[in-house]
Amino acid sequence: MKQLLISLAALWLLVSLGLSTSAQAQQTATTQLKSIHLFDMPAGVTEAQLSALIGELNTIIKGLGYSNAGYTLYKVEGKGADKYRYFFEGNWPNANAYQKIHDDKSFQEADKKLGTVYEKIKAVELYRRLVRVP
Numbered sequence: 397m398k399q400l401l402i403s404l405a406a407l408w409l410l411v412s413l414g415l416s417t418s419a420q421a422q423q424t425a426t427t428q429l430k431s432i433h434l435f436d437m438p439a440g441v442t443e444a445q446l447s448a449l450i451g452e453l454n455t456i457i458k459g460l461g462y463s464n465a466g467y468t469l470y471k472v473e474g475k476g477a478d479k480y481r482y483f484f485e486g487n488w489p490n491a492n493a494y495q496k497i498h499d500d501k502s503f504q505e506a507d508k509k510l511g512t513v514y515e516k517i518k519a520v521e522l523y524r525r526l527v528r529v530p
Contacts, residue, residue: 428528431486435521449510
């Protein structure tokens with residue numbers, strides 16, 4: 397019985413290490429390419445509206461098999477920033493995945509809904525597309 401418990405503990409440890417390594421590899425993979433958008437919320441656009449549209453895009457991205465890709469919306473908490481109080485980022489495993497996602501018809505249809513909102517944001521945003529430095 398003791399030998400069985402030791403074997404089970406060793407197996408659990410190996411599985412845990414494997415999952416941890418796999419999770420770490422996936423996390424690293426999602427930071428190969430980023431897009432960042434710094435902006436102030438333009439008139440006629442609300443946080444709730446933008447958040448819902450980003451959520452819809454993320455649902456499609458996950459449905460395409462990219463669970464660690466997509467967009468995240470942030471805002472400055474409290475006082476301390478007069479400009480660029482909002483930020484959303486896109487995280488992509490690599491340029492190929494980015495292209496596949498953005499070429500997908502369902503993504504493009506959802507992106508059209510974001511289009512009118514994003515046009516207002518583009519007028520006031522600071523945008524950068526970044527790659528990870530090795």
